[in-house]
Amino acid sequence: KKSEILETEDDHISQMQQGASKILVAVRARPLTKKESAINDKPLVHVLEDKVVILLDPSEDLSVPEEIFRQNRSREKQYAFDYSFSKDCNQDMVYEKTTKFLIEGVLNGFNATVFAYGATGAGKTYTMIGEFDSPGLMLKTFLEVFSRIEALSGQRDYIVKLSYLEIYNEIVRDLLNPSMETLEIREDPAKGVIVAGLNEILATSPEHVISSIRNGNRRRTSEYTEANETSSRSHAVLQIVVEHKDKASGVNAEILVGKLSLIDLAGSERASNTKNRGIRLIEGANINRSLLALGNCINALCEASEKGGKVYIPYRDSKLTRLLKDSLGGNCRTVMIACISPFVGAFEDTHNTLTYANRAKNIKTTVHRNVVNVQFHIAKYTSIINQLRNEVSEL
Numbered sequence: 001k002k003s004e005i006l007e008t009e010d011d012h013i014s015q016m017q018q019g020a021s022k023i024l025v026a027v028r029a030r031p032l033t034k035k036e037s038a039i040n041d042k043p044l045v046h047v048l049e050d051k052v053v054i055l056l057d058p059s060e061d062l063s064v065p066e067e068i069f070r071q072n073r074s075r076e077k078q079y080a081f082d083y084s085f086s087k088d089c090n091q092d093m094v095y096e097k098t099t100k101f102l103i104e105g106v107l108n109g110f111n112a113t114v115f116a117y118g119a120t121g122a123g124k125t126y127t128m129i130g131e132f133d134s135p136g137l138m139l140k141t142f143l144e145v146f147s148r149i150e151a152l153s154g155q156r157d158y159i160v161k162l163s164y165l166e167i168y169n170e171i172v173r174d175l176l177n178p179s180m181e182t183l184e185i186r187e188d189p190a191k192g193v194i195v196a197g198l199n200e201i202l203a204t205s206p207e208h209v210i211s212s213i214r215n216g217n218r219r220r221t222s223e224y225t226e227a228n229e230t231s232s233r234s235h236a237v238l239q240i241v242v243e244h245k246d247k248a249s250g251v252n253a254e255i256l257v258g259k260l261s262l263i264d265l266a267g268s269e270r271a272s273n274t275k276n277r278g279i280r281l282i283e284g285a286n287i288n289r290s291l292l293a294l295g296n297c298i299n300a301l302c303e304a305s306e307k308g309g310k311v312y313i314p315y316r317d318s319k320l321t322r323l324l325k326d327s328l329g330g331n332c333r334t335v336m337i338a339c340i341s342p343f344v345g346a347f348e349d350t351h352n353t354l355t356y357a358n359r360a361k362n363i364k365t366t367v368h369r370n371v372v373n374v375q376f377h378i379a380k381y382t383s384i385i386n387q388l389r390n391e392v393s394e395l
């Protein structure tokens with residue numbers, strides 16, 4: 001039996017190609033900010049050997065020198081993850097270990113999801129979107145997809161589509177559509193979970209993608225809360241769909257469809273921490289609803305993985321979990337990046353995030369390839385129509 005922690009990247013890749021796999025859980029600790037260092041410059045988080053996270057107890061005497069402090073480790077908490085990234089790990093290292101290896105699968109017709117979880121200010125947006133001189137996972141992924149496709153475009157025809165939405169207050173909006181109407185999530189018998197009316201734009205070049213994502217980000221609902229000035233209270237979901245077929249094949253071509261979802265979740269801190277009032281309070285409750293539902297689904301998926309039997313997974317409890325139904329426990333390779341702050345004042349949030357991430361390690365998913373052709377879709381819809389006809393005539 002394999003140990004809890006997979007030893008190498010190759011282990012993950014081989015495990016992931018076999019069908020069943022555990023979700024990959026990584027933790028990323030950010031550095032202390034200047035503001036935080038001025039208040040207390042002793043980080044509570046330490047990372048050992050790219051795997052282990054140590055969380056020190058802030059009630060201990062932090063005024064003693066770090067070496068001495070580190071000797072008194074009775075009250076620290078330890079966790080092990082597939083990968084733990086220290087403050088010194090840059091965007092490239094995080095990309096290489098958490099996302100790059102998924103692209104091969106997406107180009108081969110598998111689905112994959114990478115989501116950043118954590119309290120406001122812990123580094124989710126930095127990880128997913130990044131900054132001008134240090135782009136995050138979203139951009140790096142597109143660059144890789146384009147370069148891979150360029151290399152293969154001699155034999156195959158490719159289409160790369162991009163959509164970008166946010167869930168705010170349990171309302172879904174299209175970040176690529178200036179009108180920002182409310183959208184509904186539906187389940188299509190043939191296509192799975194879809195967002196009706198969501199723009200899918202043809203991604204033609206990295207530059208085009210960058211400007212689309214930038215414009216989308218400007219539309220994101222970010223509002224001031226006392227927890228963090230730049231806090232974003234919405235979940236942002238970027239989806240990349242790659243479809244391709246053999247150039248030489250005719251109308252009955254097998255089309256491989258792979259979907260990669262990159263998700264920047266809203267802050268996981270409790271509403272009570274942000275002294276919210278009025279609309280902010282309702283919003284906090286809704287953010288908790290989606291994240292609570294995500295937690296409940298994670299718990300249920302863990303149970304299902306342990307028992308191996310049928311366990312009810314409450315996907316329908318929130319917009320986020322409905323959307324992620326085929327991306328969380330189902331036909332999908334899933335990576336969770338739990339972002340944490342090393343600041344003394346963030347101890348409770350960091351502790352909660354580590355506990356959450358630790359639980360998520362047990363989830364298993366089973367993946368299969370998405371091969372579609374037009375005939376298949378027509379046959380499926382025809383049978384559904386016939387079934388409905390029969391039901392109607394029986395009335």
Ligand code: ADP
Nearest residue numbers: 030031119120121122123124125126127231232
């Ligand atoms: P979140 O999206 O989780 O609320 P952010 O990504 O906005 O948090 O990060 C909060 C602050 O910390 C930002 O100023 C960001 O630039 C900085 N930051 C986050 N992660 C890192 C990192 N790994 N390295 C350097 N700065 C970081």
Ligand code: MG
Nearest residue numbers: 124125231232
């Ligand atoms: Mg953010």
